[in-house]
Amino acid sequence: MDMTTTEDLRARSRRRKLIIQTLLLAVTVIAILGAVRSAQQNLAALGITSGFGFLDRATGWDYSFSLVERSIDDPYWRTLLVGFGNTLFVGFVSIFLSTILGLIIGTARDSAHPAINAAATVYVQIFRNIPLILQAVFLYSVLIHFPGPRQAVTIADAVFVSNRGLMMPGLNLSLGVALGLLLTLLALAVALILRKVPLLRGFGIWLATSVLLCAVTAVVLRPEGGTILSIPELKGLRFVGGITVPVELVAMITSITLYGSAYIAEVVRGGLNQVPRGLTEAGQALGLSPGAIWGRIKVPMALRSIVPPLGNQWIFIMKATTIGIAIGYSDLFYIVSNSITQSGQTLELIFLLMAAFLLVNFSIALFVNWLNARLQLKAH
Amino acid sequence: MRMSYADTTQRLGLWAASFRKRGFGTPLASVISILVYGGLAYCIWLAVDWAILSAVWSAKDVARCGDTSGACWSVIDARHRLILFGLYPYEEHWRSTLACVAIIATVILSCFPAAWSAWRLAVLWVVGFATYYLLMEGSLLGLRQVTTDGWGGLALTLFLFSAVVLLGMPMGLGLALMRRSEMPVVRLFAMVLIDFIRSLPLLTTLFTAAVVLPILLPSWLEGDKIWRVIVAFALFFACYQAEVFRGAFQAIPKGQFEAGKALGLGYWSIMFRLILPQVFRHALPSTINMVVVTFKETAIVIIIGFFDVLASAKAAFGTGEWSPHYLEVYIFVAAIYWVFIFSLGQYGEYLKGRMAIAER
Numbered sequence: 001m002d003m004t005t006t007e008d009l010r011a012r013s014r015r016r017k018l019i020i021q022t023l024l025l026a027v028t029v030i031a032i033l034g035a036v037r038s039a040q041q042n043l044a045a046l047g048i049t050s051g052f053g054f055l056d057r058a059t060g061w062d063y064s065f066s067l068v069e070r071s072i073d074d075p076y077w078r079t080l081l082v083g084f085g086n087t088l089f090v091g092f093v094s095i096f097l098s099t100i101l102g103l104i105i106g107t108a109r110d111s112a113h114p115a116i117n118a119a120a121t122v123y124v125q126i127f128r129n130i131p132l133i134l135q136a137v138f139l140y141s142v143l144i145h146f147p148g149p150r151q152a153v154t155i156a157d158a159v160f161v162s163n164r165g166l167m168m169p170g171l172n173l174s175l176g177v178a179l180g181l182l183l184t185l186l187a188l189a190v191a192l193i194l195r196k197v198p199l200l201r202g203f204g205i206w207l208a209t210s211v212l213l214c215a216v217t218a219v220v221l222r223p224e225g226g227t228i229l230s231i232p233e234l235k236g237l238r239f240v241g242g243i244t245v246p247v248e249l250v251a252m253i254t255s256i257t258l259y260g261s262a263y264i265a266e267v268v269r270g271g272l273n274q275v276p277r278g279l280t281e282a283g284q285a286l287g288l289s290p291g292a293i294w295g296r297i298k299v300p301m302a303l304r305s306i307v308p309p310l311g312n313q314w315i316f317i318m319k320a321t322t323i324g325i326a327i328g329y330s331d332l333f334y335i336v337s338n339s340i341t342q343s344g345q346t347l348e349l350i351f352l353l354m355a356a357f358l359l360v361n362f363s364i365a366l367f368v369n370w371l372n373a374r375l376q377l378k379a380h
Numbered sequence: 381m382r383m384s385y386a387d388t389t390q391r392l393g394l395w396a397a398s399f400r401k402r403g404f405g406t407p408l409a410s411v412i413s414i415l416v417y418g419g420l421a422y423c424i425w426l427a428v429d430w431a432i433l434s435a436v437w438s439a440k441d442v443a444r445c446g447d448t449s450g451a452c453w454s455v456i457d458a459r460h461r462l463i464l465f466g467l468y469p470y471e472e473h474w475r476s477t478l479a480c481v482a483i484i485a486t487v488i489l490s491c492f493p494a495a496w497s498a499w500r501l502a503v504l505w506v507v508g509f510a511t512y513y514l515l516m517e518g519s520l521l522g523l524r525q526v527t528t529d530g531w532g533g534l535a536l537t538l539f540l541f542s543a544v545v546l547l548g549m550p551m552g553l554g555l556a557l558m559r560r561s562e563m564p565v566v567r568l569f570a571m572v573l574i575d576f577i578r579s580l581p582l583l584t585t586l587f588t589a590a591v592v593l594p595i596l597l598p599s600w601l602e603g604d605k606i607w608r609v610i611v612a613f614a615l616f617f618a619c620y621q622a623e624v625f626r627g628a629f630q631a632i633p634k635g636q637f638e639a640g641k642a643l644g645l646g647y648w649s650i651m652f653r654l655i656l657p658q659v660f661r662h663a664l665p666s667t668i669n670m671v672v673v674t675f676k677e678t679a680i681v682i683i684i685g686f687f688d689v690l691a692s693a694k695a696a697f698g699t700g701e702w703s704p705h706y707l708e709v710y711i712f713v714a715a716i717y718w719v720f721i722f723s724l725g726q727y728g729e730y731l732k733g734r735m736a737i738a739e740r
Contacts, residue, residue, distance in 0.1 A: 021565035028569070035596040042595045114403045115416035122420070129721040130714050131679035134690055138710045145706075319581035326683055333583060340591065350592050354580060361579045 039347065046344065054345050055080075061342060063330035064248055068175075076339060083335030084356055090252050090331060091318040091360070097253065098260035098317060099310070105261060106268025107294065120265065127262040133323045135259060140251040140327040149238055158231055160239065166250045167232035170243035171218040181217055185210050196374075200295055248329035252321070260317045267309045271302035304375050311368030315361045332356055431711075445705070455705040456712050459696040463713065466532015466692045468516075472524060475515045476535045482511040483538045491727055498660060505546050512539065528606050532687035534716065540610060540678045540688070545671055547614035552621030557651070559622060560629060570622070577619040583680055585612050590684045609684065617674055624670060628662035629655075665735065668728035672721055679717070689713055 043050055055077040062072050066082045067089060074082075108120035127135070144163050146153065152162035160167040173181070188209060192202040218229070232242030275298050283293040324331035336353045340346050403413045434450025436442070438457055445452035456463075465476040486508030489495055495504055516535065519525035531539060558570035577585060589612030594602050602608075632655055640650035682691045693713045697706045 017563050021563050024569060025565055034598070038598045039596050112402050113409060113412060114399055115413040119416050119420065125722060126718075129676075129718050129725065131676045131690075131717055133679045133682070134710070134714055134717065137690070137694075138714065141706050141710065315579075322581040322583040323680070323683075333581070333587075337587070346592055346595055350584075350588055353584060357581060357584065358576075358579050 043347075048344050050345070050347065052348055054343050054348070057343070059339070059342065061338065063335065063338065064328050065246055065330050076343065080332070080335055080339070080352060083330060083332040086324075086330055086335075087318075087321050087332040087356075088360070090249070090256070090324070090329070091321050094253055094256040094260060094321070095314050095317050097257045098264055099314075101257060101261035102264025102313075103268055105265035106272065109265055109269040110272040124262045124265050127258045128266070132255060132259045132320055133326055136251055136255040136323055136327055139255050140247065143247045143251055149234060152234075152239075160232055160234075162239075163247065164238070164244070165247045166245040167239045167242050168245070169229055169231045171214060172230040173218060173221065177217065177221050181214065184213065193371075193374075198300070200299060248324070248327055251327050252324055252329045256317060256320055260313060260320070263316070264310065264313050267306055267313060268302070270309075271304075271306035272298055274305050275301045304372075307368060307372045307375055311365065311372075314368070315364050318360055318364065319357065442701075451708050451711075452705045453708060455697060455702045455708050459702065459709070460712075462533065462696050463689065463692050463709070464534045466530075466536060466687045468530055468532060468535065469524070469526060472518075472526065475518065475523065476531075476533075479512040479515040480535055480538055482508050482515070483542050486542070487724075496660075496664070498656065505542070509542050509546050512542065528604065533692040534689045536687060537678050537689045540613065540681060540686075541675050543610045544613045544617050544674055544678070547610065548617030548621060548674075551614055551618035553625060553656075555618055555622035556625035556629065559626060574619045574622055577616055578623075582613075582616055582677055583683060585616050586681065586684055588612065606686070609681065609686075613674075613678075617670070620673075621667065621670055624663050624666040625659060627666065628659040631662045632658055661735075665728050665732040668724060668731065672724045672728065675724075676717070676721055689716065 039050075056075050058073045059076055059079050060072050062070070063079075063083075065086060067085055068082065070079075070082060105120050105123055108116045109124065111117050111120070143161075143165075146161055146163045149160070149162045149164055152160040152167075154160045158169050171178075185206070189206055192206055197205065230241045230243075232239045232244070279297050279301065280293055283297045288296070321331050322333040325334040325337060328334075332353060336349045340349050343349075402409070404410045430450050432450075434448050435453055436444050436448055436450065437453050439454045442452070442454040442458075445454060461470070461473060464480075465473055468476050486504055489504055490501060495501055514521055515523075516526065516531060516539070517528075555570050555574060558566050559574065561567050561570075586609050589608045590605055593608055593612075636654060636658075637650060640654050645654070678688065679690050681688050687695075690713060693709045697703050697709045702709075
């Protein structure tokens with residue numbers, strides 16, 4: 001092959017690549033411009049003014065659940081924020097619970113004891129192989145068919161389950177104090193991680209401090225004349241005192257936790273499985289107890305391969321909260337969907353919904369990357 | 381590894397000995413064994429008693445449902461057609477039945493190694509899907525026409541599932557190739573699209589397709605809601621599947637591309653004759669996993685207003701006389717999902733193990 005043809009071929013290939021890329025760019029731009037144009041026409045035909053001005057208008061409709069006071073006079077921005085808070089609340093509670101449960105079940109799946117292993121396998125195979133939304137509506141139906149408060153199913157007369165939800169004892173604290181307590185505990189968790197305390201011991205310290213701190217706050221800062229513990233009591237047709245968790249929230253957290261923990265258990269089992277046999281045997285030879293082998297050898301070694309897929313599961317759980325609308329839990333998707341029906345500001349609302357999920361999932365991914373970097377073995 | 385009969389019995393004996401040692405080696409282990417097995421046996425007994433021994437089976441015996449402590453399967457006997465086929469015309473149900481059989485047969489046939497080449501799988505799925513569509517729609521076969529609005533129940537779930545996999549697989553391959561491209565604009569386009577879709581909940585993507593797209597598209601491009609949702613779902617599938625393919629691409633040594641180039645083969649020849657057959661092999665276990673997840677996720681379309689198997693289940697106990705038996709209906713539908721997903725999942729696990737041995 002002489003030089004000119006090679007040069008020719010190179011030039012032709014470069015030209016072709018340039019044309020393909022220009023075409024792709026052009027098609028994308030045309031598609032976006034076309035979408036903007038037809039959006040303008042369609043919105044004009046519907047008589048909708050675009051923009052975020054509607055956020056200040058009062059909504060005029062109520063929804064099922066919020067952590068803070070709500071009213072139908074709330075503006076859209078506040079209602080959307082409440083929905084976002086509900087999503088984060090259910091997401092983080094479910095992530096927390098399913099991680100702990102997944103760690104336990106995954107360890108059981110890795111157990112040499114055949115019976116423990118079998119029980120964990122049954123758990124994983126049941127909850128992983130049925131669609132989450134089916135589990136949620138199933139559980140919700142079961143819960144709303146529970147007897148009313150007067151015939152509520154009870155455990156030790158302190159925890160009650162009725163068709164109104166789950167009533168359980170709580171600390172007698174005002175909302176502000178409870179919020180402050182929560183933030184303190186969160187700060188403590190961050191501080192423990194930053195001080196590079198080993199994860200498991202750190203969690204132990206955190207749990208012990210939390211219990212102690214809650215008890216002390218409850219004794220010192222309880223509202224005037226209140227008892228330390230508030231226990232639900234049947235007064236007439238409803239319960240007074242304690243914490244009431246509405247049916248929708250119980251169904252959401254329980255179903256997401258069961259489903260998520262089955263997946264996390266598989267991640268944990270995979271990680272524990274990858275720890276070389278020789279290391280556990282070395283632990284046995286040193287006379288370590290099974291608990292010490294698990295806590296000091298297996299888990300620290302396994303965490304390195306567990307954390308990346310675990311992060312994916314956390315993001316998955318966050319995304320799974322959108323099933324709330326199927327059982328009437330007012331998460332962000334529910335609120336956005338309702339707002340679209342009521343206000344017609346479809347594009348703005350879907351933009352906010354997407355932005356919120358991108359923000360949360362991106363933050364979780366950042367956190368997991370950071371955790372992962374911290375866990376990797378340092379090069380010597 | 382081939383085992384003789386003697387080997388098998390010996391292994392069984394070893395397994396039994398190890399089981400005894402692990403399960404009953406210490407007093408504590410024995411206590412745990414007895415408690416767990418006892419608990420499991422008790423649960424199984426309760427389930428068998430409820431679902432089989434004390435159950436009422438026939439729709440004619442529905443009056444007896446009040447007396448028994450067991451399940452009232454009468455509701456399934458009476459309403460199973462609604463659950464399986466939705467509001468499809470009653471006298472045409474043989475068509476839905478055959479159509480569902482076509483899809484299930486397609487899935488089962490794809491599991492045989494004899495079907496594992498890109499062409500055979502493509503032909504199999506196109507034929508299976510076409511059979512389904514022709515039977516359900518009917519007008520091309522000279523049968524009574526039933527449009528997609530009339531489809532429902534398990535038949536609709538299977539339709540969504542097969543359409544999404546069939547459309548999503550080539551899209552996923554395309555995205556994976558784009559993501560590996562030497563051209564920066566093409567690569568960036570694929571990267572942004574894949575990461576964007578993967579960060580959003582599936583429901584958001586489907587909701588956008590169902591509700592938001594009609595605003596963004598000119599009316600001549602709008603199409604049916606069901607097709608918009610299928611295309612969006614396929615895009616979701618493709619973005620995850622592209623990552624599966626990407627992992628498989630990474631398992632192929634770079635030398636193979638270079639060897640292809642040195643032989644004077646063009647890009648498409650290298651891809652289709654050299655690289656992709658190996659990529660498909662590597663990607664198979666994860667692909668099966670993706671297919672299983674997709675089948676599970678189709679359940680979410682009830683939220684954007686499709687009459688899938690979950691919606692028809694709700695309708696099945698929605699009328700007054702059947703409303704006390706919601707539990708039986710949900711368990712029936714859960715069992716359908718479970719059997720599909722469990723068996724496909726186990727098959728994927730088996731395949732993974734087999735390929736791990738082949739790789740050694």
